[in-house]
Amino acid sequence: MTPHEPEEPSRPTGTLGPQPPAGPEKAVTPGGRRPLDRSLILREAVRFIDAHGRERLTMRRLGAELGVEAMALYRYVPGRDQLLDGVVETVMDELYGLTMESEQPGTWQEFLQQMARGVRAIAIEHPKIFPLVASRPPAAPWLRPPLRSLRWVEAFLQGLRHYGFSGPGSVEVYRAFSTFLLGHLLLESSTYAAEPELDVTRDVEFVETNDLAAYPLLMELSPQLSLDTFDGEFEGSLEELINRMAVGPR
Template sequence: MGKRTRGERAGLSRTLVLDAALALVDREGVGALTMRRLGAELDVEAMTLYHYVPSKDALLDGLVERVFAQALPSPDAAAGSTDWRALLRTYALSLREALLRHPGVLPLAASRPAVTPATLDAVERGLTALTAAGFPLGAAVHALNTLSLFVLGHTAAEAAQPARAGSPDSAGTPAWLAALDPARHPLLTESARTGAGVDDAERFDFAVDALVDGFGAVLGELSA
């Protein structure tokens, strides 16, 4: 039997390294993530980590992978799905939930392409399901990318909202909205009073349904 590496003696794996990095980013933000700091979190030398992630870029790509892996269809889900609309809706909802759990990864997910083998495998499964449903390959890529970009943008706005909206009142209405003049903005003040159209999750569902239905309309036109 060969001699075990220092990382193996410490009980490490790539998954454990990435999960520890994700937890650190969740607590302190991506700016706090260094190989030395991550090594301290895992009680190993920073050099030990390079056995699992060969560079800082690989570590950052791995964080994006860990979040998207929670949302992209599993092999069984993709293979067993005959409803592409349900598959895309489930993906969008799962990705939003994953990003809201790990908002520190949002800047990375928005700026770094999905390049790890595990992430690319999951994207391939999604494209396979869409093309099997009748999407031309280009339309399938556009649909998956458009939906992903929408989720990233919407979730980034949700994560930033408390900081930019001002202190809410006792009902949870942002300060700027609560201060509107009803005579000048009657519909906006009614929205604030009744809660019509202000729920983030409701808005998200509305937009995802519109996008997915739009994909279906385009698919119908392409098939005509």
């Protein structure tokens, strides 16, 4: 890292466990080009956004990363909007595998803990994509973000039914659960997705922050305000949420 590069906040390690080895993107055709398919394009788009941010993603840049002209991508992805939808789909498939394809826990409390920690793992692993997951319009727009993948929500509701929750009870739990996750994880993921620092002397919108001496209490409490307490806050808030549901299936 050069002296001019802002240091990104450290992320909790080991969240998602070992990552799978690179797949078809490492293969090449006899002509030296990697064979394209929709899955490869979407995985590369996820990698690009993780590295550079959503705003820098274009079909031309993505094609360059894959070693092809942008026009070659349109055979598999009609446009940028569909590309972003596919990115969300890819990340939600990752979440599904992380949370729904393992052995079902013994209690509904452990089930909710497993689900919440899985969503948090995705938010930390893909902080520049998570806001997109929370904001892309789903097929059923009346589902609350950030868990609007129909496949994931269906499995979540089936899980609650397995533990004895009724339909209305499952909806109540889902709403409380998704509201908790949206508030906490959008805030947390934003700290890991920070863009390079702005020069406040050149940005009128941030002119009032130039003289921090004007905010003595903020400066006095800055050691506490700057602490990274997301782990404890997340687990504490999750425990409180589950305790509020302590009556169990209903």
